[in-house]
Amino acid sequence: MHIPDGYLDLHIAVLLYIAAFLALAYSLRKAVIDESMVPKVGIVAAGIFAAQMLNWPIPFGTSAHFVGGALSAIVLKPYLGSIAMASVLLIQALIFGDGGITTLGANIWNMAIVNVFVAYALFKIFKKSIIGAFLAGWLGITAAAVFAGIEIGLSSSFGYSINVTVPVMGIWHAVLGIIEGIITALAYAYIRRGA
Amino acid sequence: MKAGYIAIIIMILLAPVFAYLAELVGYAEPLENVAEMLNVEEKPIYSGILPDYTVEGVNPYIGTLISGAVGALLTFLLAGGVIKLARKSRK
Numbered sequence: 001m002h003i004p005d006g007y008l009d010l011h012i013a014v015l016l017y018i019a020a021f022l023a024l025a026y027s028l029r030k031a032v033i034d035e036s037m038v039p040k041v042g043i044v045a046a047g048i049f050a051a052q053m054l055n056w057p058i059p060f061g062t063s064a065h066f067v068g069g070a071l072s073a074i075v076l077k078p079y080l081g082s083i084a085m086a087s088v089l090l091i092q093a094l095i096f097g098d099g100g101i102t103t104l105g106a107n108i109w110n111m112a113i114v115n116v117f118v119a120y121a122l123f124k125i126f127k128k129s130i131i132g133a134f135l136a137g138w139l140g141i142t143a144a145a146v147f148a149g150i151e152i153g154l155s156s157s158f159g160y161s162i163n164v165t166v167p168v169m170g171i172w173h174a175v176l177g178i179i180e181g182i183i184t185a186l187a188y189a190y191i192r193r194g195a
Numbered sequence: 196m197k198a199g200y201i202a203i204i205i206m207i208l209l210a211p212v213f214a215y216l217a218e219l220v221g222y223a224e225p226l227e228n229v230a231e232m233l234n235v236e237e238k239p240i241y242s243g244i245l246p247d248y249t250v251e252g253v254n255p256y257i258g259t260l261i262s263g264a265v266g267a268l269l270t271f272l273l274a275g276g277v278i279k280l281a282r283k284s285r286k
Binding site: 037 | 196198199200202203206207209210213214216217219226228229230232233234235236237238239240241242243244245246247248259262263265266267268269270271272273274275277278279281282285
């Protein structure tokens with residue numbers, strides 16, 4: 001769901017840069033950071049980067065990769081989870097051209113803020129259960145996709161209104177997001193057992 | 196922690212296999228499919244140092260492997276570095 005350059009109007013891109021920056025600054029202030037967190041955040045971020053490289057082929061010419069916003073929220077709590085996700089997105093955009101430069105703020109907002117915080121809220125509402133982890137993975141990514149749909153729908157450069165972009169993005173990712181939910185739940189079950 | 200490092204190494208090693216499989220079915224991101232349905236074109240202004248997880252002049256699968264290793268290392272350093280700096284600045 002990395003939005004490339006050219007999909008967003010400049011004022012929307014700038015607004016989302018500001019929103020993403022403020023949210024990340026707030027996260028850094030609020031995060032509880034002890035010494036063990038330095039390598040832990042690094043490992044989760046590197047793990048999500050590696051997991052996102054694995055494009056699972058799906059019949060009918062599409063593919064999906066794990067996004068990881070929910071898992072990073074569950075493992076690191078949302079404030080540090082958002083920093084881990086933003087690090088992944090920054091490296092993807094700067095080194096690999098994955099996601100645009102003008103749209104980096106939007107991509108961070110969708111996948112490092114919306115995805116992470118919506119996922120964590122669901123995880124907490126469902127009492128940190130396996131079901132909660134599944135819903136966090138599934139609906140976290142769907143919420144991020146709906147936001148992406150709103151952003152590109154509001155941009156005149158995309159040429160389609162949000163009446164089209166939100167349902168298309170939302171429904172597509174709500175289907176693919178089930179896989180994200182299952183992987184998140186399995187990973188959480190494994191981590192919880194080991195902890 | 197050790198399991199995390201091992202998982203990352205396994206995923207990087209698997210990346211070229213997945214790249215091959217994705218090619219078999221015709222890989223496309225959902226957002227790209229949506230854009231194609233709606234006839235919208237990307238306007239790339241920057242393609243990155245290792246565009247599309249490849250290394251220029253290197254076999255694409257080996258390029259994917261190198262990209263995975265480089266990317267995971269840089270992401271680890273960036274995320275860990277930011278947290279380390281934030282911790283230091285609070286002291």
